[in-house]
Amino acid sequence: MNRLRPSRWWLAGVLSVGLVAAASAQSKGVKLITAADMKPYLRFLGARELRGRSAPSVELDIAAKYLAVEAARIGLQPLMPDGSYFQAVPVEVTTISTVRSYLRVVGPAGETRFSFPQAFTTTGPGASEWSASGGAVFAGSALNGPKPAWDDALGIDLKGKFVVVLDLPPPATPTGGAGQSASAARTRLLREKGAIGIITLVERTREANLAKKGLDFDIRERLRFLDVDTVNPPAVRAAGAAPPAQAAPASAPAGPFYTVEVRHEAGAAILGVSLDELGRLIDTVAGAQAVAPRLLARRSVDIAVAFDQRTTTTPNVVAYLPGSDPRLKDEYVVIGSHHDHNPPREGRIFPGSDDNASGCVAMLSIAKAMMAERPKRSVIFVWHTAEERGLVGAYYFVQHSPVPVEKITANLNFDMITRNDPNGIYLIGTTKLSTELDKSFRDANASIKLTLDYKYDDPAEPNRFFFRSDQYPYIRYGIPGVWVFCGTTPDYHQEGDVEEKADYGKMEKVTRLTYLVAMDIGNKPGLLKLDVLPEVTTRGKHNMKVVWQRAAPPSPPR
Numbered sequence: 129m130n131r132l133r134p135s136r137w138w139l140a141g142v143l144s145v146g147l148v149a150a151a152s153a154q155s156k157g158v159k160l161i162t163a164a165d166m167k168p169y170l171r172f173l174g175a176r177e178l179r180g181r182s183a184p185s186v187e188l189d190i191a192a193k194y195l196a197v198e199a200a201r202i203g204l205q206p207l208m209p210d211g212s213y214f215q216a217v218p219v220e221v222t223t224i225s226t227v228r229s230y231l232r233v234v235g236p237a238g239e240t241r242f243s244f245p246q247a248f249t250t251t252g253p254g255a256s257e258w259s260a261s262g263g264a265v266f267a268g269s270a271l272n273g274p275k276p277a278w279d280d281a282l283g284i285d286l287k288g289k290f291v292v293v294l295d296l297p298p299p300a301t302p303t304g305g306a307g308q309s310a311s312a313a314r315t316r317l318l319r320e321k322g323a324i325g326i327i328t329l330v331e332r333t334r335e336a337n338l339a340k341k342g343l344d345f346d347i348r349e350r351l352r353f354l355d356v357d358t359v360n361p362p363a364v365r366a367a368g369a370a371p372p373a374q375a376a377p378a379s380a381p382a383g384p385f386y387t388v389e390v391r392h393e394a395g396a397a398i399l400g401v402s403l404d405e406l407g408r409l410i411d412t413v414a415g416a417q418a419v420a421p422r423l424l425a426r427r428s429v430d431i432a433v434a435f436d437q438r439t440t441t442t443p444n445v446v447a448y449l450p451g452s453d454p455r456l457k458d459e460y461v462v463i464g465s466h467h468d469h470n471p472p473r474e475g476r477i478f479p480g481s482d483d484n485a486s487g488c489v490a491m492l493s494i495a496k497a498m499m500a501e502r503p504k505r506s507v508i509f510v511w512h513t514a515e516e517r518g519l520v521g522a523y524y525f526v527q528h529s530p531v532p533v534e535k536i537t538a539n540l541n542f543d544m545i546t547r548n549d550p551n552g553i554y555l556i557g558t559t560k561l562s563t564e565l566d567k568s569f570r571d572a573n574a575s576i577k578l579t580l581d582y583k584y585d586d587p588a589e590p591n592r593f594f595f596r597s598d599q600y601p602y603i604r605y606g607i608p609g610v611w612v613f614c615g616t617t618p619d620y621h622q623e624g625d626v627e628e629k630a631d632y633g634k635m636e637k638v639t640r641l642t643y644l645v646a647m648d649i650g651n652k653p654g655l656l657k658l659d660v661l662p663e664v665t666t667r668g669k670h671n672m673k674v675v676w677q678r679a680a681p682p683s684p685p686r
């Protein structure tokens with residue numbers, strides 16, 4: 129809407145450079161934000177010992193407690209009605225029952241019973257309890273070669289039976305594809321032939337890893353967050369959620385089809401061989417020698433999967449710095465980040481140092497700086513939970529805000545700030561609701577001199593980052609928001625996202641920049657003007673109906 133013409137931008141830029149350079153030189157706070165101050169915080173919050181801080185988990189609760197204790201030590205106040213720093217976000221957790229689930233092999237020599245998660249698992253926690261029993265067919269090498277050879281497996285009647293396969297490198301499809309699509313094609317074929325499920329013996333190095341580390345299969349959790357409306361565009365849901373269990377290809381016949389994985393001991397029992405014999409069988413099939421499929425005569429497999437359900441909470445950490453102006457202190461700048469990350473997978477830990485211990489630490493440093501020069505407006509620091517589960521903590525905060533949302537001038541969201549270009553940073557969202565937010569960043573940057581990159585600001589950009597962090601729920605509430613973001617690396621969501629790789633120099637600059645913006649918007653005479661979208665003129669839940677992926681707001685002035 130109210131885009132300034134280039135000539136006026138140039139003039140405004142020249143004037144504001146001088147003013148802000150002077151302002152930041154006078155800033156007592158900005159000099160308190162240093163790499164040296166932030167490093168010990170990041171070494172704790174980004175540590176492997178916190179096991180990825182997944183929501184909900186004990187380790188995330190420890191991280192939250194640490195943030196609350198530090199917030200109090202710095203001098204921030206609690207804001208929740210119960211006088212604490214914690215906003216409890218309720219969540220219903222469903223897991224496969226370790227007590228009531230079993231896999232039983234019945235053969236000529238009697239029956240052997242195996243347990244979850246020691247011996248078997250099934251894809252995802254699923255939605256409802258199930259049990260199935262039937263004979264079993266060993267697929268041999270028939271399903272590991274190219275698809276035409278799969279027909280060899282069909283000489284045996286598969287109706288009502290489990291098909292047992294060895295997990296080898298995924299079969300190639302006739303079109304040359306592999307992996308997911310091949311396995312989906314395989315499932316479709318087996319369902320068409322009337323099989324009731326597929327039992328996969330885990331791949332040999334995976335079996336060895338589990339054995340060596342003394343691990344079981346992971347106990348995955350299906351989460352249902354309560355009292356929160358996170359209705360997201362499909363792309364966000366796909367990025368955050370676990371795949372639904374027993375998902376059937378659209379064209380597959382009706383009827384249940386179960387996907388089960390077994391360790392080698394249970395696999396050997398199903399096949400009726402010793403572990404040594406199983407080893408030789410794997411060698412043979414892996415060596416591309418043809419092994420004919422066979423009916424596992426006179427034995428059957430019973431599987432029962434039950435679920436346990438509990439309701440717990442996971443915390444947003446909320447801390448408050450009262451504004452210095454008696455009139456403006458009833459308005460708020462919300463500075464945020466997320467403190468959760470992802471759970472371990474079979475012993476692999478994803479420390480999430482850049483994503484997003486880094487943003488959590490930047491907030492502590494800003495809080496310290498603001499103790500030296502309080503802005504006129506109050507500042508609320510929110511460390512959100514369950515961002516990785518679909519921005520849940522941020523949605524929960526705006527929907528259960530301890531202050532009126534129409535009094536929140538803006539949300540400044542840190543999520544990943546320590547990697548990539550040492551002198552550049554991506555800004556996402558500044559142009560979307562208020563031209564004043566973007567201008568504030570440009571003005572503040574006159575003294576910081578980072579390259580401000582708007583590559584990901586467009587909701588239509590293929591990565592769709594606009595929808596993928598905690599500023600988005602605020603923006604959906606009509607609150608101007610920004611995601612300050614360094615971009616992804618090959619370590620994103622991997623074991624390599626460790627504190628040792630943090631660029632503290634960059635972290636210092638990015639944090640100082642955002643601090644200056646927070647001070648600027650915290651001291652302005654009014655709330656940031658909503659002057660970009662005609663349909664968003666007031667803050668509040670009613671803006672949730674704005675469809676962002678189609679709105680295509682104007683691109684930023686260059």
Ligand SMILES: [Zn+2]
Nearest residue numbers: 483484543544
């Ligand atoms: Zn993140």
